[in-house]
Amino acid sequence: xxxxxxxxxxxxxxxxxxxxxxxxxxxxxxxxxxxxxxxxxxxxxxxxxxxxxxxxxxxxxxxxxxxxxxxxxxxxxxxxxxxxxxxxxxxxxxxxxxxxxxxxxxxxxxxxxxxxxxxxxxxxxxxxxxxxxxxxxxxxxxxxxxxxxxxxxxxxxxxxxxxxxxxxxxxxxxxxxxxxxxxxxxxxxxxxxxxxxxxxxxxxxxxxxxxxxxxxxxxxxxxxxxxxxxxxxxxxxxxxxxxxxxxxxxxxxxxxxxxxxxxxxxxxxxxxxxxxxxxxxxxxxxxxxxxxxxxxxxxxxxxxxxxxxxxxxxxxxxxxxxxxxxxxxxxxxxxxxxxxxxxxxxxxxxxxxxxxxxxxxxxxxxxxxxxxxxxxxxxxxxxxxxxxxxxxxxxxxxxxxxxxxxxxxxxxxxxxxxxxxxxxxxxxxxxxxxxxxxxxxxxxxxxxxxxxxxxxxxxxxxxxxxxxxxxxxxxxxxxxxxxxxxxxxxxxxxxxxxxxxxxxxxxxxxxxxxxxxxxxxxxxxxxxxxxx
Amino acid sequence: xxxxxxxxxxxxxxxxxxxxxxxxxxxxxxxxxxxxxxxxxxxxxxxxxxxxxxxxxxxxxxxxxxxxxxxxxxxxxxxxxxxxxxxxxxxxxxxxxxxxxxxxxxxxxxxxxxxxxxxxxxxxxxxxxxxxxxxxxxxxxxxxxxxxxxxxxxxxxxxxxxxxxxxxxxxxxxxxxxxxxxxxxxxxxxxxxxxxxxxxxxxxxxxxxxxxxxxxxxxxxxxxxxxxxxxxxxxxxxxxxxxxxxxxxxxxxxxxxxxxxxxxxxxxxxxxxxxxxx
Numbered sequence: 001x002x003x004x005x006x007x008x009x010x011x012x013x014x015x016x017x018x019x020x021x022x023x024x025x026x027x028x029x030x031x032x033x034x035x036x037x038x039x040x041x042x043x044x045x046x047x048x049x050x051x052x053x054x055x056x057x058x059x060x061x062x063x064x065x066x067x068x069x070x071x072x073x074x075x076x077x078x079x080x081x082x083x084x085x086x087x088x089x090x091x092x093x094x095x096x097x098x099x100x101x102x103x104x105x106x107x108x109x110x111x112x113x114x115x116x117x118x119x120x121x122x123x124x125x126x127x128x129x130x131x132x133x134x135x136x137x138x139x140x141x142x143x144x145x146x147x148x149x150x151x152x153x154x155x156x157x158x159x160x161x162x163x164x165x166x167x168x169x170x171x172x173x174x175x176x177x178x179x180x181x182x183x184x185x186x187x188x189x190x191x192x193x194x195x196x197x198x199x200x201x202x203x204x205x206x207x208x209x210x211x212x213x214x215x216x217x218x219x220x221x222x223x224x225x226x227x228x229x230x231x232x233x234x235x236x237x238x239x240x241x242x243x244x245x246x247x248x249x250x251x252x253x254x255x256x257x258x259x260x261x262x263x264x265x266x267x268x269x270x271x272x273x274x275x276x277x278x279x280x281x282x283x284x285x286x287x288x289x290x291x292x293x294x295x296x297x298x299x300x301x302x303x304x305x306x307x308x309x310x311x312x313x314x315x316x317x318x319x320x321x322x323x324x325x326x327x328x329x330x331x332x333x334x335x336x337x338x339x340x341x342x343x344x345x346x347x348x349x350x351x352x353x354x355x356x357x358x359x360x361x362x363x364x365x366x367x368x369x370x371x372x373x374x375x376x377x378x379x380x381x382x383x384x385x386x387x388x389x390x391x392x393x394x395x396x397x398x399x400x401x402x403x404x405x406x407x408x409x410x411x412x413x414x415x416x417x418x419x420x421x422x423x424x425x426x427x428x429x430x431x432x433x434x435x436x437x438x439x440x441x442x443x444x445x446x447x448x449x450x451x452x453x454x455x456x457x458x459x460x461x462x463x464x465x466x467x468x469x470x471x472x473x474x475x476x477x478x479x480x481x482x483x484x485x486x487x488x489x490x491x492x493x494x495x496x497x498x499x500x501x502x503x504x505x506x507x508x509x510x511x512x513x514x515x516x517x518x519x520x521x522x523x524x525x526x527x528x529x530x531x532x
Numbered sequence: 533x534x535x536x537x538x539x540x541x542x543x544x545x546x547x548x549x550x551x552x553x554x555x556x557x558x559x560x561x562x563x564x565x566x567x568x569x570x571x572x573x574x575x576x577x578x579x580x581x582x583x584x585x586x587x588x589x590x591x592x593x594x595x596x597x598x599x600x601x602x603x604x605x606x607x608x609x610x611x612x613x614x615x616x617x618x619x620x621x622x623x624x625x626x627x628x629x630x631x632x633x634x635x636x637x638x639x640x641x642x643x644x645x646x647x648x649x650x651x652x653x654x655x656x657x658x659x660x661x662x663x664x665x666x667x668x669x670x671x672x673x674x675x676x677x678x679x680x681x682x683x684x685x686x687x688x689x690x691x692x693x694x695x696x697x698x699x700x701x702x703x704x705x706x707x708x709x710x711x712x713x714x715x716x717x718x719x720x721x722x723x724x725x726x727x728x729x730x731x732x733x734x735x736x737x738x739x740x741x742x743x744x745x746x747x748x749x750x751x752x753x754x755x756x757x758x759x760x761x762x763x764x765x766x767x768x769x770x771x772x773x774x775x776x777x778x779x780x781x782x783x784x785x786x787x788x789x790x791x792x793x794x795x796x797x798x799x800x801x802x803x804x805x806x807x808x809x810x
Contacts, residue, residue, distance in 0.1 A: 040730075051745065058751030316750060325748045329741055336733035343729070347631060400750070439624050439728035440569070446736045447616045454743055460609060465591040 023358050023367040031371050034344075037337050041379055044333035048383035049390070051326030056318055056391050059398055071308055071317065071401050072147035072272070074168040075215075078485065079403050082147040082168075083276035083303025084229030085287035086140070086269045091191065091224040095259020097139050098188040099226065099252050100204070102296070104156050106131030108233035108246035109282050131158030134306075134491055135230035137250025137299065139189045141196055143219050147272045152213035153227070153305070154189050154198030158248070162187070163489075164198040164211025168307050171489040172211035174200050184253065191259075194218045225266060226252050226289075228299040231278045231306075232313065234491045240459075241493050243312050245280040247287075247302040254295035272303065277315030278490065279303035308403065310484035310499050311492035317401035320413055321481040321499065323391035327417055328453075330383055331424050332446055338372040338425040339432035339441045346436045352532050361527045365433060369520060372429050373422035380421030384414040405483045416480030416509055423477060423509070423516045424449060430519035434526055449474045449512075456496040463495040467502035474515045476501070479508025556642050556651040564625060564655055573621045574659065577711075578667040581614035585671035586678060594683035594690070603684050603693060604703045604773045607675025611707050611768065614667055615714045618660055619735045622718035625656055627728035635810050645805045653719055653798065657712050664711035668704050699773035706770030706787055713767065713787070713794045714739075720797030724804050738793070739764045756780050763793040 031037055071079030091097075107129065138155025152166035154174075162174030162185065186201040194217065198210040230248035234241060270287040279302040281287065289299045308314060342365075345351035358364050388410065392402055405413075424445065432441040452473035456466035470476050479501035486494050494500040501508055564570050588609040594601050629635040642648050676693040684690040695701045717738075722731035742762030749755045759765045759780040769786030772779055781789065 051741065055745045055748040056750070058749050058754040318750065322748045325745060328744050329737060332733050332737045332741075336729045340727075340729045437569075437728075439620050439627060439732050442729055442732045443616050443620045443736065446733070446740075447613070450736070450740045450744075451613060451616070454740060455609075455612070457747060458743065460606070461588060461591055462593065 023363050027367040027371045040333055040337045044330040045379050045383045048326035048330030049387045051329045052323045052387040053391055055325040056322055056395050074148050075150050079308040080148055080168045081276035081278050081304045081306055081308055083272040083279055084227045084305055085299055085301025086227050086271050087266050087289045087297055087299050088223040088225035089266055090262035092221045092260045094192050096190045097224055098256040100184040100186050101156050102184045102251040104131050104137045104250050106135050106230055106246055106248045109244045131248050132230050132233050132246050133159030135248035137228040138187050140227045141189055141191055141222050141224040143222055145269055145271055150215045152196035154187050154210050156185055162200045162210050166213035174210035175208040226299050228301040229303045231304040245282040247285045247300055249300045251298050252296045275303040278313035306490045307487055309490045309492045313492045317403055318395050319403045320405055320483045323387050324384055324481050334376045334421050334425050335428040335445045336442050338428040339438050341372050342429055342432040343438040355532050362524045365524055365527055369426045369429055372425045376425035377418035377422035381414055381418030384417040409483050413481050420477050420480055423512045427516040427519050430523040433523035459497045466496040470496055471502050474512045476503055476508040477512030479503045480505045553647055556647050560651040560655045573617055574663040577614045577617040577663055581610035581667040582670045582674055584613045585610035586674040589675045589678040594688055597688050602774045603679050603690055604700050605771045607671050608707050608771050610671055618711050618715050619718040622656055622715040623722040623728055623731045625652055626722045627731055630726045639810055646802055649802050656715050660712045660715040664708040668707045703771045703773055710767050713790045717794040717797045720801035723801030763790045
């Protein structure tokens, strides 16, 4: 290192052409030949898998086979709740159903065990008499009575006006989306081939389009009729969010039919047999329908026709990210190895040799980052793939449901876990270079990644603060593992404590990547400026 | 300070051991005092603990009676962060000696290895107790100033934080002891594995992984059991002042769990230190 700065460029220029691969090879050899590091990397792989499997190893609360083995799947492959009280007849071919919805009311058990009742306006008794915001009553055309079959429905809701919904995930606000209900309210659903159109009217003569749905491949013969359903009542109390049983009751006028309808009487069915994961009947009310004096019907039901989301309304089940809880353990080990990858050179004085062999310090650090990041990403990727395969198999065998995800999402989670490990490894390497002490560097990296996550998800902090923690700290990177979906038309607790990150998967990873990049840049600058 | 083992035994028999231990204590104190990082790390512990505790107290609101919040636990949230710094301090107290080769000099001067470890543990505990007390008192003081502004008022059933209150005093003293036990746990682990990086990773993994795992476990019974054996969750039970019955483990029993972890680590460390070559 005694070469004068002026003479360095000519000396290094010829070496630059094949320099980087050679440096990379040197760093790879250094890593590969230290037995402790190789063992630690294997340990990281193992600990990720073992912790993930142990974390999800508990037996199902009701024992083997207590729950149905899987969530019903909608046409898009997503897990759905398909539970409602259905008063139906068979419709063959095209047709129209028109009905007046005279009222939509609801009953909810607001007695959740706490003596404070801030969730509803009534507050005095044990039950509230208004429909839940997403309680639904209206007309539905559905391919069959099996859960998850395609459907389209036009409905009134408790707090979100008239909606047109179809195939579980699609929700369109009707023309009068204001929460002020004007009853009676006319609803009409027109089926023409695979296209369904919903209309609404307040006077029965002026119709406004509420929405349109195209259900490709809809069977010629479908079930159509009136329905009512209500998800559980969500109550925000000072101690947290509670959910309690709720039912909805729709009072319909006489249905007017055109088209080829079966001649049998209207039949009532609780689709799915129960109220699903997000609904439940109260002790006193069951799903039912009764004819009214004017030729109409009163329909009472609980449940929801909507995708399954996370939080308390998910029921007993696992998500893909649950299996990857071991990533934290693996990350700690990988961060330690990556830190020692550079601090070890400082400690043993090897860095002087390294820098003599490759005087371009940025190149050395770049090669180190590539080796540490590459090894970490491969470790994370393999660990995620193995854990997911083993975990899903074993939990399903024990009677748990697993929230299904598309292969693209699963691939994103696996690749994301690899990149998460890589970013953490590069961050650890950079911090190790800056601090030159393994102990402090590792603590800084682990604490900055794991601690904010722990504080944000433990439920101590209010949701707003937790979300900011997961936006601005390196812990944001774990967002790449989130597979839980969020829908505006399903009420749940969408907070870090229930597995919801404030940032989109790749945006969250980008935050961690940004920290790693900044630390790496600082490390290169520092390494260039100071003596070895 | 006789370097020869045979004379050391004789010394021990006639009571000179006490002198040796005092000397060792003094030597360890000098080492800890003059190591560049110690002061900074202790200051960092206090700063982080108070800052995080203050931030948490500022963030959590109590809108009405029965909000179920535990003001003492809130004010002392910073301990979860401060313990990481304490763990580093404790690990470095022994790993630095292995890293620099100083341990050979130390063990030549005081050949009884357990004496060295005992002296290290004593000095470290004293230092951590002192700075822990400062951190806890400052956190409580900050909480006392901040919390009433967030609705933790007498009208909502909360008296201002004061050490005259039995549970608060227990939480405060328990938190200081918690930090000391974390230091001993880290010291024992570092003595066992020698390398600073592995020791830190092990200790932080042990502390932080349990709570994360608890969130995923779906079975209430398993969850309960995990909370009872987790060094961090069980140990921090000593901070609870409300809803004590609903906690998975009692305050002192929880601290006892952490003490068991620390004792196991120290025991393993001293056995290995005694048995192996430096």
